[in-house]
Amino acid sequence: MSEVIYRDGSYLANNPSWHEEDSPWKARQIVRLLEANRLKPSTICEIGCGAGGILTSMAREMSPTTRFKGYEISPDAFALCASKRASNVQFSLTDLLAEDAEHFDVVLAIDVFEHVEDYFSFLRKLKPRATYKVFHIPLDMSVLWTLLKWPIVNGRNRVGHLHYFMKDTALATLRDSGYEIVDYFYTPCGIELPNLSVLDRCLKLPRKAAFSVHQDLTVRLLGGYSLLVLAK
Structure with missing residues (x-):
């Protein structure tokens, strides 16, 4: 599996909303991270912006003078986000790493590099594009997910996780x-996101209770969390 699935309609067939329903929740997590570190960026871009919901949600929560730009390689996703253009939110059907783009204050890579075959090269090329980088990274490697096996296999087949x-x-x-x-913190995606699986709904209370006692151990055992990272 490679980036071909994002260009040939395969990904859209499996994920017709392109996960747009998750965007307001993810935007809130990102704004929380920026505010916790007292960052007030003037320019923010997102690589792999999908349907554009994260940037448009952030634009509603942040200063109206902040400029947002989304980069997307999938024509299917671009068709979803292009209609969301606004005076301070723009989208481009372009690979950010393949063009001589401007330098941004913050670049977002939200649930992205686990999809990239050569993710080390991707990360090294991304680094000079902005002063700060925000990554949201699924933590698929939990004891429960490894024992059950099918959540990891499903993640590969349906949403294209390669790593x-x-x-x-x-x-x-x-x-x-x-x-x-x-800075970094866990985000409770398996507890708070809409459209949780039956298994995730059954695990909501155990995960929340255990997380209040020991965060790292809960995530390693029961999963249900991703990692939001601020880096330079």
């Missing part, structure tokens, strides 16, 4: 690619 991370390997990957980790 699988836990917190330590995700952070190590960024450091090995030359990034400085500024």
